[in-house]
Amino acid sequence: MSSFKSPHSLPSSADRSDRIGLSHRPSGEVHVIVGPMFAGKTTALLRRIKSEVNNGRSVAMIKSSKDTRYAVDSVVTHDGTNFPCWALPNLLSFKQKFGAEAYDKLDVIGIDEAQFFDDLYDFCCKAADCDGKIVIVAGLDGDYLRRTFGSVLDIIPLADSITKLTARCELCGKQAVFTLRKTSETKTELIGGCDVYMPVCRQHYVNGQVVIKSARDTLESCSKVQTDSYQEEVAVA
Numbered sequence: 001m002s003s004f005k006s007p008h009s010l011p012s013s014a015d016r017s018d019r020i021g022l023s024h025r026p027s028g029e030v031h032v033i034v035g036p037m038f039a040g041k042t043t044a045l046l047r048r049i050k051s052e053v054n055n056g057r058s059v060a061m062i063k064s065s066k067d068t069r070y071a072v073d074s075v076v077t078h079d080g081t082n083f084p085c086w087a088l089p090n091l092l093s094f095k096q097k098f099g100a101e102a103y104d105k106l107d108v109i110g111i112d113e114a115q116f117f118d119d120l121y122d123f124c125c126k127a128a129d130c131d132g133k134i135v136i137v138a139g140l141d142g143d144y145l146r147r148t149f150g151s152v153l154d155i156i157p158l159a160d161s162i163t164k165l166t167a168r169c170e171l172c173g174k175q176a177v178f179t180l181r182k183t184s185e186t187k188t189e190l191i192g193g194c195d196v197y198m199p200v201c202r203q204h205y206v207n208g209q210v211v212i213k214s215a216r217d218t219l220e221s222c223s224k225v226q227t228d229s230y231q232e233e234v235a236v237a
């Protein structure tokens with residue numbers, strides 16, 4: 001068991017007498033890649049990870065086990081590039097699953113779809129501050145209602161660099177910074193691809209919300225009128 005120190009613990013006298021000793025372990029880093037869906041976040045993450053591999057670094061890639069759209073054990077971009085990964089329900093279980101010894105030898109940790117990890121902040125703190133890892137995080141900064149999604153924005157204060165990528169608006173081709181949900185489903189975590197979401201510019205995001213809201217209102221008022229007949233249909237079905 002290696003002796004990692006909590007960042008909050010006071011240095012021992014041995015540490016105080018050997019200040020240079022604090023830098024024996026290389027300093028960690030946190031890099032964050034955000035943007036709407038279809039902005040190439042995973043592609044940017046993989047490019048970065050592959051270049052680290054080419055430089056002889058030891059890397060591991062993690063993604064949420066919630067996202068099984070393409071493959072369970074690899075990170076796959078929308079255009080089909082892939083890289084083997086650990087699909088986990090949370091990040092703090094990674095070290096144990098990966099093995100403490102193997103973890104110690106890791107230089108770089110990539111995290112894809114980071115918005116699904118509740119323990120992102122704690123993991124990044126520990127990995128970069130205490131364990132000297134370079135952590136590269138890719139995820140959505142906002143959900144389809146442009147609200148903070150998960151804890152991706154919480155790690156901005158920890159970050160060495162932040163990159164916000166953009167997509168192309170599916171309706172006009174301008175820069176797209178938002179994700180529009182095409183369906184009337186309202187739960188925040190609805191995993192889907194271009195069947196459910198599209199990248200849009202500000203103007204088309206606002207217009208899209210108006211269209212979706214009026215469609216929803218119409219549906220709701222219809223369903224109120226037709227509740228009786230609908231229930232009959234359901235009973236028959």
Ligand SMILES: [Zn+2]
Pocket residue numbers: 169170171172173174200201202203204
């Ligand atoms: Zn547009």
